[in-house]
Amino acid sequence: MNSLGITLAIVGAVCSALFAGIGSAKAVGLVGEAAAGVVSVDPSKFSKVLILQLLPGTQGLYGLLIAILLLSRVGVLGGNAVDLTTAQGLMFLAASLPMAVVGYFSAMAQGKAAVAGVGITAKKPEHNGKGIIMAAMVETYAILALLVSILLIYNIAI
């Protein structure tokens, strides 16, 4: 059995869950700081800023999804790991990278946009929806990366 191939695939799954998760954790924390600042002055805005805080958390979920799909595809989850060649292992590693890299950076960018949205909510709560839409736009790129990673994982011949 070529253990390097399956190792590379597992590294891919780890990267996907790890970097997207780190990005989301940092971003959700950042928006949480801003949200707490607003709530400390006006507690009635809690529910409005909470939605903004949740937005950059999705990348972490996408990263987890890719990790599960990848591990399932290579048989690690079922306990029957496929005997992958080094080239196949590298392909699975590459397949995880869109979600790992874009997940991290889009979470951070979305966090910053959501903080700006918290600012809108603080000053003009009636325009809270606009802040949510602006932050949600960043999600597009995380979804695109998720799609690419899924397509790659299911189309690598093993």
Added chain:
Amino acid sequence: MSTIKYANAVAAVKAMENTLLTRNDMEQFINATSKAEINSLISAKKGGESISSENVWEMIHEYAPDSKELEILLYKNDFHNLKAVLKSIISGRSPEQYYIRPTNLDLIHLFENISAKDYDSLPEFIRDTAGQAYRLIVDTSDGQLTDSFIDSATLKAMQKSASEFGSEFMKKYANLITVCCDIKTAYRLSKMKKQKNFLETAICGSSELDKDSLIRETLNGTESLMNFLESSSYGEAVRLLNESPAQFEKWCDDVIMELAETARMKSFGTEPLIAYYIASEAEEKNMRIIMVCREFGADKETITERMRKLYV
């Protein structure tokens, strides 16, 4: 990390900006029939809180306790308090009523340290100035010279702090304050026909208005100084100074507010905090203008003319 600093403090400040006074509020104060009516309007707008930059500073300091960059905002008060201490030591009177708050200094220690000539215990930004100012007032007994020396040292400390800890915004802030103060000082001293030694102590100088040129033109007389200043990038403001020093003062406050407005859209960093403090100072100043003008029976038009730009 520096680009995402103070998210918590900035968001809180943005929530508090809703309680800042607007132009409409100011008009209501101007049109109010009595002081009691003004007070009730303020109370309604501020939710029972009074207009006080001291309260605003406490709040900002609570949210961003470690920010060295923000200390620059209080340098004017700190150095004023140094003047108060020196004068109280010389005159033997209590300095308490002359203190301005908020301040970065522990005022009890400031008085004790200067009385004991223990300058090393003072914060670094004021340490040298305190020692030199004390010697100056003792050696010359010239209060005006000592005040001018401390004013110039305030500007130098602001520039130093802005270049050490500050952002571009802070550097612009320190530079604008320096330019405005230098123009006012040079104009006043040219009228008083002060000697070169005095000018060298009183004028700070900046990257935009060089100290040596300012001193040279001031020594040549008011007309020469005004010609020099009019050819600088502050020509328009200097023409206002020619018309009335009060108009120039208003221009200086407004230009600082315009700088503060550039920070309004930012979600991170100290700029929105600084801008909020500047806004609270402008609010306080406007209220003082309204109260004083009403006291002296100024008409509504005059009061409106003197109103400083507001942040919201």
